[in-house]
Amino acid sequence: MSRIFHILCFSLMLTGPGSRCLFAQIQPSPQPSAPVPASGPQQIDGVAARIEDDIITESEVRELAAFQELVDGTPKPRAEILRDLADQWLIRNEATTARYEQPSSADLDRAYNEFVKQFPSPEVFKQRCADAGLSAAAVRRMIQQQLYLSRFIDYRFRPAAQVTDQQVADYYRDEFVPQLKARNAEIPALDDVEDTIREVLIQRAISDREEKWLNESRPRLRFDIVSKAGGS
DSSP states (O other): OTTTTTEEEEEEESSSSOOEEOOOOOOOOOOOOOOOOOOSOOOOOOEEETTTTHHHHHHHHHHHHHHHHHHHHSOOOOHHHOOOOOOOOEEEEEOOHHHHHOOOHHHHHHHHHHHTSSSSOOHHHHHHHHHHHHHHHHHHHHHHHHHHHHHHHHHGGGOOOOOOHHHHHHHHIIIIIIHHTTTTTOOOOHHHHHHHHHHHHHHHHHHHHHHHHHHGGGGGEEEEEEOOOOOO
16 A cells, blocks of 8 residues: 555655645556446435445545546556555544544645646546546545545554665765666755655655554454445
């Protein structure tokens, strides 16, 4: 799931020191499937899985699947979506226990606007949402959830994600410089990108700790798939 379902990443744009990239690169849309009709018979919600003393509904599965397709351009297998929702439940449960605060309206507005900018134009964004069967309100709701969970992961694991000066120098020499050379791009001095590289390595360490925690937590979770509707 690395850094929340491969959707949110909080990685740094190496070409722009100090700036954050909230979302993974939006992938070009493949040949679209038939758009979801705006009107028609309403689907009755059902239970997709039971998790501890809670449930995951079919509407949650559909909405996350549509959002992932909006971001990646391709649908994810149902089993992967269910695992993502179970991971989401685990993280949210921890955040609730810690009384971690939801993002402010201003933060959500910024995140939503940054997400829209990942598309070629607002018109393309609206069309992709329509193709996925997602309203603007649903997209905002998904972004709020992902922002909340990603921030909590950062809050929980950042204190232990220590990065040394040697690690920064090694990354600059072994990864940063070769990547720029491959693109025939100008190579800045290490001092100019040190803070950016340090944050990249911190985020990498946070990702590793998150994945380790999830891998240890999943086997202890009581999780039963109830419905295989539309399964894979």
